[in-house]
Amino acid sequence: ARAWLLIYHLRFQPANTNWLSGQWEQAFRQALDAYPPDPYIEIAYFHSQTLPDELRRNADSLVPRFVCSFLILVSFSVLCSIVTIDGSLYVDWVLSKPLLSIAGVINACMGIASAMGMCVYLGVPYNDIVAVMPFLVVAVGTDNMFLMVAAVRRTSRALSVEDRMGECMADAAVSILITALTDAFSFTVGTITTIPAVQIFCIYTCLAISMTFIYQMTFFCALVSLFTKHEERGRHCVFMRETVPPRLHSSSLLSRVLWMGSRAHPMPEHSSNKKDVAGADFFRNWYAPLLVQPALRILAAVWYFVYVVISIIGCMNLREGLEPVNLLVEDSYAIPHYRILEKYFWQYGAPLQIVVNNAPDLRDPSERRRITAMTHTFASTKHSVGDEGVESWFEEMERFYNLHGVTIGSKDFYALAERFVFSSKNSPWIGDTVWGTEPNGTRVVTSFRFIIGMKEIATTSAQQEATRVFREVASRYPAYNITTFMPLWLFTDQYELVVPNTVQDVVVAVACMLLIAFLLIPEPSCAFWVAFTIASIDLGVLGFMTLWGVNLDAISMITIIMSVGFSVDYSAHIAYGYVVSTSDDPKTRIQEALGDLGWPVIQGGLSTILAVSVLADVPAYMIVTFFKTVVLAISIGLLHGILFLPVFLSIFVRGCCIIKSDHIGHHAVAPAMKAKQTPQVAPWMSPIEGDANLYAYQSSAFSPSIETSFHDKSH
Structure with missing residues (x-):
């Protein structure tokens, strides 16, 4: 005999016997762990608590990684919030928003904590797959922060705080609502599946995303208005003290490095009052004009064809099933047991x-x-x-x-x-x-x-x-x-359920996403292209995950459902920006859509990838599968949002199909008359010194020139 299998039957009823049997299993495991290595006999074992114990090990190992994920997101958000003085490398401590960025990440953590508490209070059971939910929500929860901060920066600094917040919310409201609705609805659809583990995960995640959105509309929005008020007064974004204006060349190096902050130009329509960060400037003035060139459109079409072909090849080789061994940590004592079963006893x-x-x-x-x-x-x-x-x-x-x-x-x-x-x-x-x-x-x-x-x-x-x-x-x-x-029946049943449940959930989710797109995007043809993008992204996620060694199972099913919501996020933002543009030229529409929303979309995608990157080396198939599928969903979604969809819109959705949008979104800016009529000067200046201060500001080497061209979008 090459191998033999010994089975010990234990009683698990009534409750006191159940506890004793569990204690016996643990003692038996400890005895075998302490057994000295034998040169002739290899011993492998497994008991009724092995899978729950190993799943718990997976979950416990994620706690320190979530702390790392939080710190990475905070660092990334703070870095993205830094703005420099025009013409220099000095940080503009008035326009930079590091504390607001940290608050945006904390906002997502508040949503996670509230959702966990509410689910426990309502009696929703917890399983160990839910342990990866915070990584997802804390990343997705920062997307709206980037959109809101970008919307504030597109408003004129010469306007009052009330007007700026009004414009900000009018600009960002639809994009934020699209993000929240699509993500929440995609996981709501996941709750109709017949796989309990997926149901529980989707309930927790849906509630966490919803709570995060509520906090964004209340807690975070209030913080945005508060920091906008500090910006109006020229205060330091960290210490809330008055900053040194760029005109003061006599300031010490320490003051210029740590205390320099720009001031608003008194003319509301002046281009310096709408500060584009480097990323937005790249999309507006470099990437978008290049993307609409005929040669680049043809190249993008070729890339899309190659993408579809590779995705179809991957889908044709799709593998199903979550094998028991894949639920274990790589160093689990039970892995040799499953390998021996597979080699000998399952034959x-x-x-x-x-x-x-x-x-x-x-x-x-x-x-x-x-x-x-x-x-x-x-x-x-x-x-x-x-x-x-x-x-x-x-x-x-x-x-x-x-x-x-x-x-x-x-x-x-x-x-x-x-x-x-x-x-x-x-x-x-x-x-x-x-x-x-x-x-x-x-x-x-x-x-x-x-x-x-x-x-x-x-x-x-x-x-x-x-x-x-x-x-x-x-x-x-x-x-x-x-x-x-x-x-094994526990797993074969899952094999049978995954495909029909995935198809059912994706179809229902796409229908919900289409409804949201048609309701919130005021142009049916653009909503159609958003739907096309959803199907294309899901095709790519399925195909590329197979080529990356990921099976279609309960774990990847969660991410496929999630990818429906993510695909709408990135696509709908760009489509909405394209629709509400006031230009009749498709090239200009693409330039404005990518200039306004391209960088926040990239920030949102990068933040999600960074948040889950800490899971890449976890020695567990289940966690690595989650990492791979999230990275694929985000990467393919970004590829469509900033490359394929803009090209399709510029070709197929021309000016004759667009609803005039003079009063939609961020292009319905408040007219200049809403601005304060008195010149805005540094708070510490007296009114008599206003004109002199204005002249000094205009002639400062660190300030934008008064001759800088700008696009007048008022009508």
Whole structure:
């Protein structure tokens, strides 16, 4: 013999016995762990608590990584918030918003904490897959922060705080609402799946995203207005003290490095009052004009064709199923156990339990013959060892009494059966029968089980086939209410459910996303292209995840559902910016859409990738799968949002199809008359010094020139 399998059956009922059995399993594990290495025998083991224990290890290992993820996001957000004085490398401590960026990340953490508390209060069960939810929500929750901060920067600094906040929310409201609705709805759709683990994850995530949005509209929005007020007064973004204006060349180096801050130009329409960060300037003045060139459009079309071909190839090789070994940490003691099962025992001899829940009256000889025939049928399938692999108390009893020359009569059957089953306290058949009492006091078997040997179930496809074969045989005996079971059935059922559930959830999610797009984007043709983009992104996620070694299972299913929401996020932002542009020229529309929203979209995507990057080296397939699928969903979504979709819109959605949008979104800016009529001077200047201060500001080497050109978007 190359290997042998020892099975120890433990009692888990009632509750006190359950606890004792659990303690025995843990003690047994510790004893085997302490067993010295043997040069001749390799020992592998597994018990009923192994999978829960290993999943808990996965979850526990994520706590320090979430702290790292939080710090990475804070650092990235702070870095993105830094603005420099025009014409220098000095930080503009008035326009920079590091504390506001940190508050944006904390805002997402507040949403996560509130959702976790609410789910626990409502009695929603927790599973260990939920442990990866904070990584996702804390990243997605910062997307709206970038959109809101970018919207504030597009308003004129010469306007009042109230007007700036009004313009900011008018500009960012639809984009923020699209992000929140699409993400929340995509996970809401995930709750209709029949896989409980996916349901629970989607409930927690949907609630966390919703709570984060509520905090963004209240807590974070209030902080934005507060920091905008400090900006109006020329105060330092960290210390809230008055800053040194750029005109003061006599300031010390320390003051210029740590305290320099720009001031608003008194003319509301002046270009210096709408500060573009370097990323937005790149998209507006470099990337967008290059993207609309005919040669680049053709190249983008070729790239898209290659992308679709590779995605289809990946989808044609799609693999299904989450194997038990993939739920374990790479250094788990149970991995050798599964490898040995796969190598030896799943090829021949794996036990299958067959339970007859509604036992017939075994005093009837015809019923006994039918039970014997049924047992033979189960033992004769493609994946059965044969009659020699059957382990049945019923057949052993007949063999025992025949050996001793005892005839089993109809009236004496149950008495003889009880004597055989309970012949000793250690009888292996006690656990195979359930006894009841008839009204006349006769004890009878109400249900029983027998075991057959299986063969050739080493692959997931063979396991699925075996499940169907044995359940089909069981369906031939409806009166017996037969249940077939082995531990692998828990996974083969998942294999069968993943594809139909994924298709169902994606179709429903896409329908919801389409409805949201048609309601919030005031142009049907653009909404159609958003829908096209959703389908294209999902195709890419499915194809590329297969090429990256990821199966279609419950973990990747979560991310596919999520990718529907993400694909709408990135696409709808650009489509909305394209629609609300006041220009009739598609090239100008693309320039304005990418200039206003391209950089915030990139920031949102990068923040998500950075947040989950700490999961890349976790020694667990489940966590790495989550990392891979999130990275694919975000990367492919960004590729469509900033490359393919702008090209499609500029070609197929021309000026004749666009609804005039003079009063939509951020282009319906407040007219210049809303600005304060008095010149804005440094707060510490007296009114008499205003003109001199204005002249000094205009001639400062660190300030924008008064001759700088600007686009007048007022109408």
